Amino acid sequence: MKGRKTMNWKKKLLALGLSLALTLSLTACGQKAAEPEQPEEPAQTEEPEVEAPDGTEADxxxxxxxxxxxxxxxxxxxxxxxxxxxxxxxxxxxxxxxxxxxxxxxxxxxxxxxxxxxxxxxxxxxxxxxxxxxxxxxxxxxxxxxxxxxxxGVLYIVENGETVQSMADLKGQTIVAAGKGSTPEYALRYLLTENGIDPDKDVTIDWKSEHSECVAALASGQASIALLPQPFVTVAQNKIEGLRMALDLTAEWDKLDNGSGxxxxxxxxxxxxxxxxxxxxxxxxxxxxxxxxxxxxxxxxxxxxxxxxxxxxxxxxxxxxxxxxxxxxxxxxxxxxxxxxxxxxxxxxxxxxxxxxxxxxxxxxxx
Structure with a gap:
């Protein structure tokens, strides 16, 4: 059952919309009519049938x-x-x-x-x-x-130290990161700009080709601040004692309260x-x-x-x-x-x- 020790899987299967249609013939199976294996009246399940939003039965x-x-x-x-x-x-x-x-x-x-x-x-x-x-x-x-x-968002600013407590603290820092030309770069540049930091002048972003390179730079001491996604954050924390999640970029985005996420x-x-x-x-x-x-x-x-x-x-x-x-x-x-x-x-x-x-x-x- 793939490890679902705490799961009431029969109930879950009913919720998923799967049922057993027992079409066994008593004669074909050699069953005695007086000794049916199933109750005469089917028990009511706790899960209702899945319905479409308009109340009709879903196809x-x-x-x-x-x-x-x-x-x-x-x-x-x-x-x-x-x-x-x-x-x-x-x-x-x-x-x-x-x-x-x-x-x-x-x-x-x-x-x-x-x-x-x-x-x-x-x-x-x-x-x-x-x-x-x-x-x-x-x-x-x-x-x-x-x-x-x-x-x-799964992106975090991680630091081996206590310098970074807010986006403003990134000014003047060097950040190792991977994902140039994709979401990590766009998200970081946007958040820096919205917090009054010029991403081209006020910080140094050291772009790596892979997230694993960022982890290696942190582990070797070549860098102390990095932009990493989960689960690379967890992998890095397992390797580097004291590495902490300094900023959650999802939370920082939400602080802007601009209706997006x-x-x-x-x-x-x-x-x-x-x-x-x-x-x-x-x-x-x-x-x-x-x-x-x-x-x-x-x-x-x-x-x-x-x-x-x-x-x-x-x-x-x-x-x-x-x-x-x-x-x-x-x-x-x-x-x-x-x-x-x-x-x-x-x-x-x-x-x-x-x-x-x-x-x-x-x-x-x-x-």
Whole structure:
């Protein structure tokens, strides 16, 4: 059962919309009519059937979903595990059927592995970086839309010392960082500027090619301040005694109170899939939200699953990082407000980061 020791998995499967249809003939199975194995009156389950927002019974679908190693997949891990259990129960057993969505998950190392399959139609949904979702919308002439924000900011300023207590304290400092030309650079430059610091004159940003190089620079003493995402922050803290999270860039972004949010990842879907299965998509989002809630409430058990699925290799690292990964499932108007504001910031910094132009309103499912 993939380590779900504390989970009432039967109840969870019912919530997911999977049931056992016992169609055994008493004669064929040699059962005695006087000794049925099942009660005459089926017991009432505690979980209601999944319904669409308008109150009608939701339609169902089989969704092929790609997730990426790292924080953007972590919130889905309970649904992945439940789906695997349900699929195993149904495989090769004619008396077990699905009354809800079924899911087929693929784990990928990078978005580059995912996007061609999504565009081609070999995938229905995918977890991708937020700005890439906007690029895909433009590249496909609106054939891709975003269903939910799944991860807020995972970027932190870490320091081996006590100098940095606010964004203002970064003035005059050297910061090692990776991700030039992508979200880490845009987010850092935006926050520095909004706090009255010129990112080109008032600080020195030493760009590395990989986050692991930043960790190595900290470990060797070549640097004392770095910009790192989770779970690299946790990895670095395990290697370097005294390394602390000085600033949470998500919290610093929120302090600006500009209606947007710092966002790392989203889940997108092909528009034709959404339009053909609106009720099933809504059911999926309910399943997704429930999975996120479980992961955030059960870090230790979730970390075991995260490691088992290879999302993050070591369970202790995953468990320690989880509280700082800002795993969410934001949908509808809240998703649109935060994501559109974030994409606007990126667009103003570098239009190509969002595909040249901002997506239209039809980019935001339910927004």
């Amino acid at each position: 169902t679908a089989h969704f092929r979903i790609a997730v990426l190693k790292g924080p953007t997949a972590m919130g889905l891990v309970e649904l992945m595990s439940l789906s695997d259990t349900a699929n195993e129960m149904m495989e090769g057993k004619e008396n077990v059927v699905s009354t809800g969505n079924t899911y087929e998950f693929t784990l990928a190392g990078s978005a580059d592995e995912v996007t061609p399959a999504l565009i081609k139609g070999d995938l229905d949904m995918a977890c991708v970086p937020a700005n890439l979702a906007a690029v895909l919308y433009g590249k496909t002439n609106g054939a891709v839309e975003v269903l939910a924000v799944n991860t807020l 710092l966002i790392t990842g989203v889940i997108v879907a092909r528009r034709d899939v959404v339009e053909a299965n609106p009720g099933a998509v809504d059911s999926f989002l309910q399943n997704y939200a429930a999975s996120v809630e479980w992961v955030n409430a059960n870090n230790a058990d979730a970390a075991q699953l995260i490691a088992e699925y290879g999302i993050i290799e070591a369970a202790p690292v995953a468990e320690k990082a989880l509280p700082y990964c800002n795993i969410v499932c934001l949908t509808g108007g809240e998703m649109k407000d935060k994501l559109s504001g974030y994409l606007k910031v990126l667009s103003e910094a570098e239009p190509s980061s969002v595909g040249g132009t901002l997506p239209g309103d039809d980019f935001y499912y339910g927004g």
